[in-house]
Amino acid sequence: VIVVSLTITAxxxxxxxxxxxxxxxxxxxxxxxxxxxxxxxxxxPLSEVWDSARKSIASFWDIYARIWHGYELHGVENLPEGPGxxxxxxxxxxxxxxxxxxxxxxxxxxxxxxxxxxxxxxLPGLKLLLEVTGVxxxxxxxxxxxxxxxxxxxxxxxxxxxxxxxxxxYQLMWGNRKGFAEVALEAKVPIIPMYTQNVRExxxxxxxxxxxxxxxxxxxxxxxxxxxxxPVKLRTYxxxxxxxxxxxxxxxxxxKVIIILSxxxxxxxxxxxxxxxxxxxxxxxxxxxxxxxxxxIWKALLERFDTRCK
Numbered sequence: 682v683i684v685v686s687l688t689i690t691a692x693x694x695x696x697x698x699x700x701x702x703x704x705x706x707x708x709x710x711x712x713x714x715x716x717x718x719x720x721x722x723x724x725x726p727l728s729e730v731w732d733s734a735r736k737s738i739a740s741f742w743d744i745y746a747r748i749w750h751g752y753e754l755h756g757v758e759n760l761p762e763g764p765g766x767x768x769x770x771x772x773x774x775x776x777x778x779x780x781x782x783x784x785x786x787x788x789x790x791x792x793x794x795x796x797x798x799x800x801x802x803x804l805p806g807l808k809l810l811l812e813v814t815g816v817x818x819x820x821x822x823x824x825x826x827x828x829x830x831x832x833x834x835x836x837x838x839x840x841x842x843x844x845x846x847x848x849x850x851y852q853l854m855w856g857n858r859k860g861f862a863e864v865a866l867e868a869k870v871p872i873i874p875m876y877t878q879n880v881r882e883x884x885x886x887x888x889x890x891x892x893x894x895x896x897x898x899x900x901x902x903x904x905x906x907x908x909x910x911x912p913v914k915l916r917t918y919x920x921x922x923x924x925x926x927x928x929x930x931x932x933x934x935x936x937k938v939i940i941i942l943s944x945x946x947x948x949x950x951x952x953x954x955x956x957x958x959x960x961x962x963x964x965x966x967x968x969x970x971x972x973x974x975x976x977x978i979w980k981a982l983l984e985r986f987d988t989r990c991k
Contacts, residue, residue: 698910699774699884705745709738710810717809726812727792735792735813739783746780749912750883751985754784756919764828765871765922766861767793767835770853770964771843772880773907778835781875781917782814794827796836800902821864828868835875836861845905846894849881849976851968871922876967878916882981884909913981920967 716722716734724730746752760767769778778795785791796819802811817823819836827834837843838861843854865872886905887893893905973980 695908696906699907702774702776702910705741706810707806709741710807713738713809713813726809727815731813732790735786738814739786742779742783743787746783746915750780750915751912752777752780752784753916754781754788754919755916757785757788759873759919759921760785760789760833761871761873761922763870764831764868765833765873766824766828766865767833767873767875767919768861768964769835769837769875770851770877770880770968771837771839771841771847772877773844773884773886773909775837775844776884777877777880777915777917778837780915781877791833793833793835796824796834798841798901800841819860821860824864825868828864828870834864841901841903842897844907845886845897845903847881848885850974851881851972851976853965853968865925869925871924873922874920874964874967876918876920876964876971878918878971879913879976879981879984880915882909882913882976882978883911883915911978911982912985913978914984914987916971918967918971920964 713734722730743752782793782795785793792815794815794817797811797816799818801807801816802818815832817827824834824836838855838858839847839853840858842856847854861872884907886907896902896904968974
């Protein structure tokens with residue numbers, strides 16, 4: 682009985698906060714369904730008709746962020762007035778990104794559409810919440826339409842792989858992904874790097890994860906459970922935008938033609954590599970500037986009492 686009790690207690694300590702967050706997400710979706718039914722709302726979930734509901738959701742998460750993590754958002758002035766692509770580092774749980782969306786909506790009344798992994802849309806009971814908060818699949822067409830309509834679009838090139846298998850060293854795990862650069866160049870919009878300090882100290886995944894990695898690579902499902910939820914200090918930093926430069930793009934295209942005598946599509950791919958490399962460097966620079974490497978849970982907790990901004 683003692684062993685079982687200690688085991689259950691340990692599980693609760695490690696997973697109670699992540700499970701609580703999951704509970705709040707499902708509860709939010711239920712409340713949105715009640716609001717939709719009682720108010721007989723049939724409008725597009727992205728329309729202003731839903732702004733009052735979005736404000737209530739954002740207010741709840743912003744209060745939670747302030748109390749539990751002393752959350753701060755820096756660099757909002759770096760966001761363009763028009764469309765752009767936000768590129769960010771993915772923590773074990775993207776709770777920092779949820780805080781960012783909430784603070785952005787409350788301060789600027791602005792919605793940022795979010796590219797999510799396909800498995801998110803297979804989760805039951807979250808459909809309306811995803812629609813109202815602007816979560817969408819990362820198809821090229823949908824991203825281009827969102828940018829054309831003047832929205833900010835956010836994406837984490839590392840995605841679930843980075844969430845599960847990066848660690849307190851804060852290594853970016855982007856691989857060869859550069860679709861965000863292709864979209865940015867086609868839409869002629871800037872890329873804005875973003876990073877949250879101490880996000881890996883708040884929530885982590887288990888280090889012994891070779892089996893979990895094999896399962897993920899074969900199924901693309903996140904079998905590695907995150908744990909933690911300590912009230913560490915979280916600060917999100919929005920870096921200076923990497924502007925779309927038609928002159929640079931043209932030079933890259935011409936160089937590509939001369940070097941490999943290939944098609945226009947191949948030229949754009951080379952330019953995309955250049956653009957995505959710039960973005961990766963910018964995000965890594967934000968991490969180096971604002972994060973102690975390797976991350977320390979104790980230092981992250983003590984920063985709650987440090988009023989100075991790193």
